[in-house]
Amino acid sequence: MALKIEGLSKKFKDRPILKNINLEVEDGEFLCIVGPSGCGKTTLLRIIAGLEKPTTGRVLADDKLVKGPGADRGFVFQQYTLFPWRSVLENVTFGLELKGLEEDEREKIAIEYLKLVGLEDFKDAYPYELSGGMKQRVAIVRALANNPKFLLMDEPFAALDIQTRNLLQKELLYIWEKTNETIIFVTHNVDEAVFLADRIVVLSARPGRILEIFKVEIDRIRDRLSKEFLTLRGEILSILEKEVKLR
């Protein structure tokens, strides 16, 4: 197993956020986590990233206990997090620079990845000159350039308009196939999860616990209007609806 979450719970002060999460993620898997807002799905992802500590339980990434953030687990945030004082290229080379790679080497790698999202012509642009979709593409590529074992994504497309979002979802699948990343993708958008995931983890309302795990066995690129797509989507939505009503 590439990633193992064992008996994980999280409390903020006395408020329980996550309750007894046990989960295993396979190598190269595309896993989506959905849940009602405030259910702790972002917190779960942040714990995997090492940005927050669990109250109990633990996370093993490649059999190593997660103690803090690390380059093996790339993260794409919902907010725009490009470094505004760095050009697109310099943003993408950031992680490689930290590792001490030579400039030629890191630029070669960065350009390679920028080509993957069609942004090689923007390498000298600054973040403030980019659209939201472009910024998130660069953020994804910045994480990928580090060649992480895992790519953790926290609602990365939530702030984008629907056309851009759909486009980026397709691009992400393309990237995933090319790089064989293990992706853990948090979203509140069920449609997005069904479109992307190998498996979908559905969390309950707070405190979040795993309600159900769906295996999505629809061929990609998935047709959002196909019967199987809509059936699965409807099933997950009805679970979530009950969760919200229960509160």
Added chain:
Amino acid sequence: MKFLKKFLEALTIPVILLIIWSILTFTGLIPSYILPNPYEVLIAFYNLLITGELFIHATSTLLRVVTGFLIATTIAIPLGVGIGWSKTLEILFNPIIQILRPIPPLAWVPFALLWFGLGLKAEAFIIFIGSFFPILLNSLDAVKGVEKVLIEAACTLGATESQVLTKVVLPASSPGILLGLRVGFGIGFMCTVAAEMIAAKSGLGYLIMEAMRLLDTGDVVVGMLTIGLIGFAIDYLLAKVEEKYIPWRGKTI
């Protein structure tokens, strides 16, 4: 063409003021020992220029400002960044900063004279005090204001704490630090002139005080305008530096 238009617009208010000034003084409405007329100021300017006096006073003021300002910068930026970054340093230094900060730089004049005697050192010390706090506090604030998520992004890319500091916190807070330099320089410059009026044998402040003693209002105005122009020029320079090196300032991330 656009530039010319902007230039003319920028000149409007100064020209209007010059006209009002001329009307008030040339008509004798205000006598010249209260306010000299523009012609008298021009003559005074010419005389101070050819005798080289203006140059000497201006350079001696500038030398003091730059000395005090540079010393303040080299101490205040690292200290401000350190306090902004480390909770321990903040707890250690915060009380003393809060107590020293409200003391006007000129209140230090007696000690400046006792410790350093009349001269560059005493002047530079006063300027140091004046520039120090704006630079310190702006650096501190800038570091504290760095977006948490940028730091987290760097950590997930594998940055160590010292890499976060040098590669994220410092560049992210550079606009605030530079602002501190601009404010600090302005205050330092004001302090110089004020201090020169009390304790110096040269400088633009000294020039003004001497001229006042001799009721030479023309020289007073020349001294004041020189101060204004030098201050303006230096701030303009710093603004240009900011434009060149921090083009992303004020833009959304």
